[in-house]
Amino acid sequence: MLAVKKIRECFPIYKKHPRLVYLDSAATSLKPQPVLDKMNEYYGEYGVNIHRGVYELSFKATDEYDLAREKVARFINARTEEVVFTSNVTDALNKLALMYAKENIKAGDVVLTSELEHHSSLLPWMKICEEKKAGLRYIPLSEEGRITTENFKKALTDKVKVVALTYVSNVMGYRTPLEEIIPLAHENGSVVIVDAAQAVQHFRVDVKALDCDFLAFSGHKMLGPTGIGVLYGKKRHLKKLQPVFYGGDMNEDVYPDRVEIKEIPYCFEAGTPPIAEAIGLGRAIDFLEEIGLKNIEAHCRELYDYALAKLSGIEGFTLYNKNADIPIIALNIDGVHPHDAATCFEQDKVCIRSGHHCAQLVSRFLNCVGSLRASIYLYNDREDIDMFVGALVKTIELFRKLDGGQ
Ligand SMILES: Cc1ncc(COP(=O)(O)O)c(C=O)c1O
Structure with missing residues (x-):
């Protein structure tokens, strides 16, 4: 104990x-003092914008923000450029669904999901499937209410382009056997999106070992602040996506008729990001690792x-x-x-x-x-x-x- x-x-x-x-920690965790202190330190000591100012305080804020991204990347075994900061897992999953579906989902395709999904994982795809006239299909749950590999195999067809699943159900606490499901999905040519909002705070999630294509979670369920989330994507996938939001800090060059966007992950972080929250999340990760x-x-x-x-x-x-x-x-x-x-x-x-x-x-x-x-x-x-x-x-x-x- x-x-x-x-x-x-x-x-x-x-x-x-x-x-x-x-x-009620599955709704949100409590926040430890070191996380609050770290955020206060940002606001009190170097609370300016990042990636913009050519003065020391701005460099410091930028360094701390970048360091938080590195901590997240290490925590899930990703590369830093594969970590996109969002405002929560809902934001991450919605953005991803919009970006991915734009180029990759057409009428007749199928998105495979489950009845165990949180609405954040389910509803973006429900709306996209409706608009694109694609099919939304559910893996039948076992009698106990689990997603099983056997039932996944039965539901998988060559029409399935996206598999969108929760890693752990927020109601039942059941863990999805993604280690078995992901290789099968890949053999089928489907990409796998994982909602890890109830996973990262409880056990080690290693995106490389898992080989998922995308994975998302919120900071506030893992001792971090509200207002910060993470979208992980394999580099080769992220490079092919077009942002849904445009604005400051995500572009390299702007001409009257076109825009050249920044490299990943910055192209997906338009506007002033949740700087204090990202830094707070980095400290929350340290706290989790210390224990x-x-x-x-x-x-x-x-x-x-x-x-x-x-x-x-x-x-x-x-x-x-x-x-x-x-x-x-x-x-x-x-x-x-x-x-x-x-x-x-x-x-x-x-x-x-x-x-x-x-x-x-x-x-x-x-x-x-x-x-x-x-x-x-x-x-x-x-x-x-x-x-x-x-x-x-x-x-x-x-x-x-x-x-x-x-
Ligand atoms: C499995 C799962 N997915 C998504 C969410 C949505 O999280 P947020 O409200 O932080 O976006 C939750 C929150 O309860 C969750 O448990």
Whole structure:
């Protein structure tokens, strides 16, 4: 187990809210002081624009921004020019879909995806397929709700040009077997786009080993600030894409009738980028590396197992994912709307998520209006799990009493 007491000292929110039981890290993680300090350092000491000024402060800001890109590249084992900063994973996946589809998708082509997708991964392709008269097809999920290699093989046809999949489901916590799926997709001539928003903060993602064509994630789920995301693309793919946004800092030369754009990745970063946020993300990566992803993974696994053991003796709820790959618990109290239940949890300062989690097809698959989701991260401990389970029992009993009284 990680030394949670010590770790929490780095997260100022616990000073302000000592009783906080934060189990909603899949929505966004808490932010450690070193990340806040690093962003403050930018604003307070060299808070000017990058790539523009020919003065020392601007050089310093540019260096720090570039260094953040290098840190991201090292973190996922990419080349620096393969890392494009965006404002979040939604921005990254939308931009990519627009850029890629422009030249590469025509009527009759197929985009293959899954019902486990977050709307950010699904909806850009839904709209593009509609406009281009291409097909949007779903890999049938297994009974448990997983994307399997077997079902992927069945859904793969020579019409499939793009495979757009989540690495880890934000509702079920299931990991997609991309290591098996990607080689099959490539043999078929399809490119693979990975939504890694729930992956990078939990286990090592190595884009070279994975051999994905594109991959995206958000900074704010991995201890970084909001407003920064990453789009990774293989160099040879990025070089072929035309930007969707034009403006300052992405062009080399402008003539009355044409523009010559900069090299990758700068051509995809029009306008003033989220400078402080990129620098903050770089510091968040340092923080994660200092603790060690393997240690975080082991810590979260232990808490997840502890939670499942505690839940096993309780009746009155449905657990949807007995065997998650990342520490996400998805459940519903029988007969109780998830929002009503989550409000009861709030009374014990237990913060969990309720609803369809921007992945409504998962709720449709599970045949529920939404679910409760508890997600565990490095600053959680057994006490948090005890509080969560206690709140669950209390809520089940409360609604039983209310039902009995009717
Ligand atoms: C799997 C997945 N993809 C995409 C997103 C969207 O992230 P953002 O709102 O940071 O763009 C989320 C956020 O919950 C997610 O879990």
